Amino acid sequence: MQFATALITWSFWLSTAYSGAAQSNDSLLCDEYEARARAGEPTAQVAIANCYLLGIGRSEDLKQAEYWLKESIQASSSDGMTSMASAHLFGKFKDPDYSYALNLLKRAIEDENASARFVLGLAHNNGLGVPKDRYLAITQIRSAAAAGHSLGQFVMFGSYELGLFGMEKDSELAQYWKKQLEQGLRRQQTSTIRTYAQAILDDEQVRKFVFEPEEMEQLRQYLCTSNR
Numbered sequence: 749m750q751f752a753t754a755l756i757t758w759s760f761w762l763s764t765a766y767s768g769a770a771q772s773n774d775s776l777l778c779d780e781y782e783a784r785a786r787a788g789e790p791t792a793q794v795a796i797a798n799c800y801l802l803g804i805g806r807s808e809d810l811k812q813a814e815y816w817l818k819e820s821i822q823a824s825s826s827d828g829m830t831s832m833a834s835a836h837l838f839g840k841f842k843d844p845d846y847s848y849a850l851n852l853l854k855r856a857i858e859d860e861n862a863s864a865r866f867v868l869g870l871a872h873n874n875g876l877g878v879p880k881d882r883y884l885a886i887t888q889i890r891s892a893a894a895a896g897h898s899l900g901q902f903v904m905f906g907s908y909e910l911g912l913f914g915m916e917k918d919s920e921l922a923q924y925w926k927k928q929l930e931q932g933l934r935r936q937q938t939s940t941i942r943t944y945a946q947a948i949l950d951d952e953q954v955r956k957f958v959f960e961p962e963e964m965e966q967l968r969q970y971l972c973t974s975n976r
Contacts, residue, residue: 778805785816793820794828801831801840810840821852826861829853834867837876838957846877862895869900870957886913893925898936901929902948903958910970912963945971 778799784792797816800809813835820828829852835841836849850871856864869888872881886907893900907915908922930941948954949967959967 774799774805776805785819788823790820790823790825790828793817793823794825794831797828798831801835810835814841824859826856826859826864829856830861830864830867833864837867837871838953846871850877860895862892862897862900865889865895866892866897866900874957882913886915889913893928896928896932898929898932898944899948899954899958901925901932902945905929906959906963906967906970910963910966912959912966942971 778796781792781795781799785796793816796806797813797820798804799806800813800816802808806812814832817828817832817835821832833849833852833856836844837846850868853864853868853871857868865888869885869892870876871878872888873885874880878884886903889900889903893904902925903913905922905925907913908918908925911917926941929944933941933944945967949964949971955961955964
């Protein structure tokens with residue numbers, strides 16, 4: 749299991765995606781992160797919280813996840829703020845607090861957290877605590893992409909290549925964002941763009957919160973017919 753500054757909230761929503769299927773050493777890695785979390789390391793607190801959120805290396809335990817995220821937020825972790833906000837916005841907690849989530853995203857964005865901008869874009873995309881507005885959504889997603897957010901870059905590529913999010917097609921900009929994504933994936937040593945794209949399209953949360961059903965179909969057809 750590959751961690752960046754922390755595990756992703758789930759699937760592909762933080763800056764560096766969890767690469768590949770669950771591995772045999774997930775539990776040992778989570779043990780290491782929990783030990784470091786107990787020693788007061790904010791990055792490890794976010795990581796172990798996301799282990800509990802995702803049920804990776806741990807049984808899913810939302811109380812433990814919330815506890816460790818709160819600990820990280822007390823230490824001013826913008827990744828912790830983004831993970832907590834995502835959990836409230838996207839259905840991990842039974843009693844979500846959208847106002848609290850949006851306040852956390854604001855604080856994380858002030859700390860220049862690209863993932864927070866992406867999550868705020870999804871809030872606008874789905875009308876979660878804010879008016880549903882795809883223009884505001886793509887504006888935030890573009891800012892996240894410019895700061896290196898992989899899924900944001902994929903969304904921008906798809907938007908300009910296929911006209912998603914109401915964007916006009918622009919092959920030059922599409923290739924620019926494709927190149928940015930490819931470079932990021934090489935640095936992360938995670939996957940090829942095609943493998944990454946297929947994993948995204950297979951992800952339940954992406955299907956639910958990022959693309960409209962007809963956009964998902966456009967992307968699937970593009971992957972099937974394109975050799976790029």
